[in-house]
Amino acid sequence: MSVMSASSEDVFVPRPARIIEATAFTGRERFYRLALDRPLGHRPGQFVMLSVLGIGEAPISISCGPREDNILEMVIREIGSLTQVVAKRVVGDVLGIRGPFGSGFDLNDFRGRDVLFVCGGLGLAPLRSLIQPVLAEREQYGKITIISGCRTPDAELYRDDLRAWSEIEGVEVIRLVDSTAHQPWDGRVGLVTAPIADLDIDPERLTAALCGPPVMYKFVVMALAARGVPADQIFVDLERRMRCGLGKCGHCQINDAYCCVEGPVFRLSDLERLPEAL
Amino acid sequence: MRRAIVTTEAAVLGWMARLSDDVPVHFPRVGPNGGWRFQPVASEDRLSFAGYRPTILPPGKLFAPVDEVLFNFVHLADGSFRASPVYETHPRVLAGVRPCDVRAIGLMDQVNREGTPDPHYLARRGATTLVAYRCAEPCSESCFCGAVGSLDSDEGADLFLTPLPAEDGEAPRVLVEARSDAGETLMEHLDGDPAHDPAALVARYRAARPEPFGRKLPGDPAGLPDALARAERSHVWRDHTERCLSCGTCNLVCPTCYCFDTHDEVDLADPDVGRRCRDWDSCMLNDFAVVADGHDFRRDVAARQAHRVKRKFKYLNDKFEAEAPFCVGCGRCGTQCTVGIDIFDIASDVLREHGGAA
Incomplete structure (x- = not known):
C-alpha cells in the first residue's frame, strides 16, 4: 500500500479549523466561530462536513454569510455521538472541516x-x-x-x-x-x-x-x-443525513436528487418531481 | 487492429495461473466451504471456467473493499492534526469476469469518475487489468443478463475471452482479444493462432448460445423507467416487502450498489493515531435515512424497496445517461435474499401492472 504525500488534496480529508469562540446559546446548542487555514468561500445555505478525527463526521450548516476572511460560524446542537464530543471542545481546540457543499441560496x-x-x-x-x-x-x-x-x-x-x-x-x-x-x-x-x-x-x-x-x-x-x-x-x-457531500454515499437521496449536491436548498416548485422531499 | 488470437482453453487457464508469479491474479473459484468467490490464485492452481456460478460478492468490490482506509491521521502536539490519504496502486489482474460484472464495473467506473471523482476507487481500478470471459450458457437459474442487455458488455475489459463452440473431438478453444494497451501487454506471453476475423468467431459463439439467454422479462425493459414513474403508489412495493427483513443483503451483493458510510478507528496503543474508513451501506436498512434528531425520511420498508428498485432501473440510468439499467441481471440479490425476494420478480410485476403506453 503506497501512501501519497499529505500535501495532495483528497476529497475525503478535512482541513484543520481552530475554535476561536464557543458560546453556549441554550442547554444543548452552542455557537462556534472557527478559524480555517484559508477562506471557506461559501454561499448562503451551504454546509460543511465537521470532523473530530477518531470520532467521526457530520454535516453542519454554515451560519454566517459569505466572508472574505478565514472565519466560519456555526451552531451545533449536542445530539449525536460526534456533537457530544464537539460540545466538550474549547477555544484553541482544532476540528476538521470539509466543504463547502451544496447548492445554497442565490x-x-x-x-x-x-x-x-x-x-x-x-x-x-x-x-x-x-x-x-x-x-x-x-x-x-x-x-x-x-x-x-x-x-x-x-x-x-x-x-x-x-x-x-x-x-x-x-x-x-x-x-x-x-x-x-x-x-x-x-x-x-x-x-x-x-x-x-x-x-x-x-x-x-x-x-x-x-x-x-x-x-x-x-x-x-x-x-x-x-x-x-x-x-x-x-x-x-432541507435536512438529510449526509456522509460525503459529494453525491455518492446515497444517504441524502430524495428520489433521484442528491440533497448534498442539488440541495440542500430547493425551489419549492422544483420539488413537485420529488415526492419524498417534504 | 488490436491483437486477437485463438488458443486452447487449457493454455489460457495455465497462462492465467502462471501470471500470478508476477502479479496477484483474482479468479472465481469455489471457497473452502462452498460458494463462489473471486480469490487470489497460485501458479500451480488448476483453474477452470466450467461450472461457474455467480460469486457471492461481485468482483468490482475489489475496487471498493470493505473497511477501506480513506486516510490515516495523527493528532499533533499543537492540537492540530495531519491526515494522509491512502491510495492502493498495486498492479493486479482480475480475471474470469463475466460480462454482467464487466458492465457493472463500467458503470461504477463512470460513477466514480463523474462529478467529484473518487481517487481511492480510481487508484485501485487504474492499477487493475481486467480479463473478461463470455458466458456460453446462463450461469444460474436466476440470471437475466440477456433481458437487461449486459450479456455482451465489454466496455472496461482489457482482454476479452470468447469460448468457441467445440468441434468434434477438438480441445475447447478460446478467442482472446486485446481491448487496451494493458491487455496487449498482459497477453504478450500467451501464444496462439492469429485470429484474422474475430467478428466471425464471435458470431459463431453467439449462434451457439441459448436464446433467450437466462430469464426474460414480460416486456421491454426500456419501458421500466416510465412504468416505475407510474408505479409511485403501486401495491407492488408492499407485495414484495411483506417478508422483507430489511437485512440489506441485496445491497451488499449488488455489483452496482455503492452507497457507503464512514467510521473512524483509533489505535489502542496510541490514541493520537487512527484512520477514517469507508464501509458498504444499504438503503434497505431501516436507519439508512435517519437524521440526527431521529426523523426517518424513509421509514416504510416498501418505500425503501421502491427506492432500491428505482435506483437500479430509473434514477441512476437517468443520472448517468446510461442506455441500459444499473441492474445488470446477475441475479445475486434474488439468490442471496434470505426470504427469496427477487428484483426480477419486482421488475416483472412493475412491467405487467404499469407498463404499456404512457
Whole structure:
C-alpha cells in the first residue's frame, strides 16, 4: 500500500479549523466561530462536513454569510455521538472541516423582492447565512420579515442578532415560542405558521426562504399558498443525513436528487418531481 | 487492429495461473466451504471456467473493499492534526469476469469518475487489468443478463475471452482479444493462432448460445423507467416487502450498489493515531435515512424497496445517461435474499401492472 504525500488534496480529508469562540446559546446548542487555514468561500445555505478525527463526521450548516476572511460560524446542537464530543471542545481546540457543499441560496433570487424568512428552531442557523448578506445590502430589497420560532424561551438562538435585526428600518422580526414554559418571554406564543395569516403580504412581490424541523415545511407551505405565494417564490432548505457531500454515499437521496449536491436548498416548485422531499 | 488470437482453453487457464508469479491474479473459484468467490490464485492452481456460478460478492468490490482506509491521521502536539490519504496502486489482474460484472464495473467506473471523482476507487481500478470471459450458457437459474442487455458488455475489459463452440473431438478453444494497451501487454506471453476475423468467431459463439439467454422479462425493459414513474403508489412495493427483513443483503451483493458510510478507528496503543474508513451501506436498512434528531425520511420498508428498485432501473440510468439499467441481471440479490425476494420478480410485476403506453 503506497501512501501519497499529505500535501495532495483528497476529497475525503478535512482541513484543520481552530475554535476561536464557543458560546453556549441554550442547554444543548452552542455557537462556534472557527478559524480555517484559508477562506471557506461559501454561499448562503451551504454546509460543511465537521470532523473530530477518531470520532467521526457530520454535516453542519454554515451560519454566517459569505466572508472574505478565514472565519466560519456555526451552531451545533449536542445530539449525536460526534456533537457530544464537539460540545466538550474549547477555544484553541482544532476540528476538521470539509466543504463547502451544496447548492445554497442565490441572492439574485431575492434582490428587488419583499423577503420573508421562516425559521423553526435550529433552522435559524442556516438562514442566518442568508439574512446577513441580505441585510448587508438592505437597499436592494423591499420589506423584510423574519419569523423565528422555537419550543420555549430558553431554546431561542441568536437572541442578540434577532434584536439587532428588528431595529433596522423596514425589517420586522416576529419571535415565537410554542410554549413559555413559565419562563419570562417578550415575544409571541404560537407556531411559526400563525403570523403568516395576518402578515401584510403582496404575493406578487414576496419571496420566502424556509428552514426548520421536517414537520414544519408542509404547514408553512400551506400557509403561504393560502396567502397566494407561488411555489416558485418559495425556497426550502432541507435536512438529510449526509456522509460525503459529494453525491455518492446515497444517504441524502430524495428520489433521484442528491440533497448534498442539488440541495440542500430547493425551489419549492422544483420539488413537485420529488415526492419524498417534504 | 488490436491483437486477437485463438488458443486452447487449457493454455489460457495455465497462462492465467502462471501470471500470478508476477502479479496477484483474482479468479472465481469455489471457497473452502462452498460458494463462489473471486480469490487470489497460485501458479500451480488448476483453474477452470466450467461450472461457474455467480460469486457471492461481485468482483468490482475489489475496487471498493470493505473497511477501506480513506486516510490515516495523527493528532499533533499543537492540537492540530495531519491526515494522509491512502491510495492502493498495486498492479493486479482480475480475471474470469463475466460480462454482467464487466458492465457493472463500467458503470461504477463512470460513477466514480463523474462529478467529484473518487481517487481511492480510481487508484485501485487504474492499477487493475481486467480479463473478461463470455458466458456460453446462463450461469444460474436466476440470471437475466440477456433481458437487461449486459450479456455482451465489454466496455472496461482489457482482454476479452470468447469460448468457441467445440468441434468434434477438438480441445475447447478460446478467442482472446486485446481491448487496451494493458491487455496487449498482459497477453504478450500467451501464444496462439492469429485470429484474422474475430467478428466471425464471435458470431459463431453467439449462434451457439441459448436464446433467450437466462430469464426474460414480460416486456421491454426500456419501458421500466416510465412504468416505475407510474408505479409511485403501486401495491407492488408492499407485495414484495411483506417478508422483507430489511437485512440489506441485496445491497451488499449488488455489483452496482455503492452507497457507503464512514467510521473512524483509533489505535489502542496510541490514541493520537487512527484512520477514517469507508464501509458498504444499504438503503434497505431501516436507519439508512435517519437524521440526527431521529426523523426517518424513509421509514416504510416498501418505500425503501421502491427506492432500491428505482435506483437500479430509473434514477441512476437517468443520472448517468446510461442506455441500459444499473441492474445488470446477475441475479445475486434474488439468490442471496434470505426470504427469496427477487428484483426480477419486482421488475416483472412493475412491467405487467404499469407498463404499456404512457
